[in-house]
Amino acid sequence: MLTGEGTKWAIGARREGWSPMCLAIDPRDAARVLCGTFGAGLWISEDGGRDWRQIELAHDKVTALAFDPSEPSTAWAGTELSAVYRSGDGGRTWEEMAALQRLASKPDWFYPPRPEVHYVRCITPHPNEPGRAFVAIEQGGLMSTRDYGETWQDRVPGGPFDIHTLLIHPDAPDRLCAVTGDGFVRAGYGYWESPDAGATWSWPTAGMAHHYLWGLAVDPADPDAMVMSGANCPTALHSPxxxxxxxxxxxxxxxxxxxxxxxxxxxxxxxxxxxxxxEPGTFYALTNKGIFRSVDQGASWQGLEVPWEPQFAVSGPRAIAIAG
Incomplete structure (x- = not known):
């Protein structure tokens, strides 16, 4: 695990047997960090990542994490097989929001490389409405809740099916921005945008030459300034x-x-x-070749001082979380 500030980063905690999948930092207390792993369950740090303790959870494959920015005591976790958990105490204890399992679309959920499974790819809490969150299933579409997960709205017909990252800017709270794998099947359908919280969608992809999309970030000071990442196909994105x-x-x-x-x-x-x-106007990019930082909304980038080990070059990064 790498930790750092500004342009200087260092290798931090190491945990044998971990396969980290996701990270979340408490927006109210940057010392509190959640880490989800593939096979070793959920972990919490109260000192910025130096020390960790395991949190009891029924699933040991934790694939998505998020703190609610409008109510930081609320945290969310998603798993493989697809399930959503909610915490009301900053990530220390959890309860499954079991109503997700009763959605009509569930029999159609599947992950193509392993069709017998499916998982929660990302959880995006609404920035201004406590208890409201959007959950993307890989693959299965976008689900949502307005009541802390007690009830769920199923995917809408014609909506994105294979969301990899979903973001909402607090200054544009009804606009959903999603990068997806849908563009691999239909060119021009990699980036999706909804003006009405997911009821309808459009595909503003002018200028894109690659449509299998992966990462997305938005400038905290400008909801129209974004960077996104992608490739021509899954192999080009994932194979070193x-x-x-x-x-x-x-x-x-x-x-x-x-x-x-x-x-x-x-x-x-x-x-x-x-x-x-x-950090308004600043973006970070994490790849198998290093960590890069832009302070001009993505126009130019600088590689950061990171002790890059040989094994990092041949495996894709799993998660990045920036405090603040």
């Missing part, structure tokens, strides 16, 4: 042997490729993107 992934930024005329200061797209896999409310 033949990988070729790209990062784009959104401008007034559509999407344009980012290149200045980033590593060569050839051999780059699974770029993850992040921003922080404390």
């Amino acid at each position: 042997m033949v990988g070729e992934s790209f990062i784009y930024r959104r401008t007034g005329n559509g999407w344009v490729p980012c290149g200045d200061g980033l590593a060569d797209p050839r051999g780059t896999i699974e770029p993850l993107l992040a921003s922080s409310s404390g």
Whole structure:
């Protein structure tokens, strides 16, 4: 696990047997961090990631985590097989929101590489409405709740099916922005945007040459300034042997490729993107080749000082979370 601030980062805690899948930082207390793993369950740190203790959860494959920005004592966790848990005490204890299991679409959920399973890909709490959250199932579509998970709304017909990242900006609270794998099946359908909290969708993809999309981040000071990552196909995104992934930024005329200061797209896999409310105009990109930072909304990038170990180059990054 890597930790850092600004341009300098270091290798932090190591845990043998962990396979980290997701991270979440409490927006009220940056020392509190949740880490979900594939096979070792859910862990919590109260000191910024130096020490960890395991949290009891019925599932040991934790694939998505989020704190509610409008009510930080509320946290969410998603698992494989697909289940959603909610915490009311900052991540210390959890309860399954079992109504998700009764959705009519559940028999159709599946993950193509392992069709016998499905999992929660991401959880996005609404920035201004406590208890409201959106949950993306890989693959199965987008579900939502307005009452802390007590009841759920099923996916809407014609909505995105394979969401990888979903974001909502607090200054545009009804607009959902999603990067998906749908564009691999239908070119031009990688980036989805809804003006009405998921009731209807459009596909503003002008300028994109790659449509299997992965990461997304939005400027905390500007809901129209975004960066996203993707590739031509799943193999190009995930395989270090033949990988070729790209990062784009959104401008007034559509999407344009980012290149200045980033590593060569050839051999780059699974770029993850992040921003922080404390750094307007700043984006972070984590790839198998390093961590990069932009302070001009993605126009140019700088590689950060990180002790990059050889094994990092041949495996895709799993999660990035920026405090603030």
